[in-house]
Amino acid sequence: MKSIRLALLVSLALSVSACCGKRAADRAFEAAFVSLTDAVPDAILEIRYFSTYNFVGERIDGYREPVALLTREAAEALRAVSDDVIAQGYRLKVYDAYRPQCAVDHFVRWAADTADVRMKAFFYPDLDKGVLFEQEYIMAKSGHTRGSTVDLTLFDMATEKELDMGGTFDWFGPESHPAFCGDPEAGEYAGGVSPAGRTITPEQFANRMILRRAMVRHGFRALDSEWWHFTLVDEPYKDTYFNYPVKPLHRRSSRR
Ligand SMILES: [Zn+2]
Secondary structure (H helix, E strand, O other): OHHHHHHHHHHHHHHHHHHHHHHHHHHHHHHHEEEHHHHOOOOEEOOOOOOOOOOOOOOOOOEOOOOOEEEHHHHHHHHHHHHHHHOOOEEEEEEEOOOOHHHHHHHHHHHHOOOOOOOHHHHOOOOOHHHOOOOOOOOOOOHHHHOOEEEEEEEEOOOOEEOOOOOOOOOOOHHHOOOOOEEOOOOEEOOOOOOOOOOOOHHHHHHHHHHHHHHHHOOEEEOOOOOOEEEEOOOOOOOOOOOOOEOOOOOHHHHO
């Protein structure tokens, strides 16, 4: 009887410490991150992984609310980008920011299921789903999980539409590379056609450059394969892959 009571006490103590440990991790996350709506109020959010309009075709694990979270440092830099592009007549439109590890795990599970091609026509019509791992469209780790990476485009305040970038967010193909049809470092259009026979116009290339220049000017670096993806050069958590859900950062909701 005594040993049973002792075992109960030990297990209670362990569960209390596990619980407090988890809450401490949540508190640390909540202190390090901010909501983009608070930090960059002019940004427009379209959180695709909260919706079914994404390459998977369903809401992604870990996206509990259509909000965007970023580290304080990344959000501060993005605020400067936002002010910069507003002066040029645009607003930032954000598709994704911090992404929990469980969401990346969901992408990996989806990529392994080659029979599930329900969104192929919209995001990867030219690719066989079987090459997504091999060609690194889907990876087991994402920079987004470190909290200082953002996927975004520009919204034109004059036309009240997204700026025409000649392709959509999360398009799997060489047409999404910043170097497609030009030299992004020099900002020069060169033309050309992808293996699938696609191209972008000088204006679409120039539009990608407006976004890229503004992001780079305020401390972000671009990715070679996606014109919409940028990471803060001086990111504060270079080796930490978080798993806090995407939801408002209120203390009370952390118990959900
Ligand atoms: Zn991205």
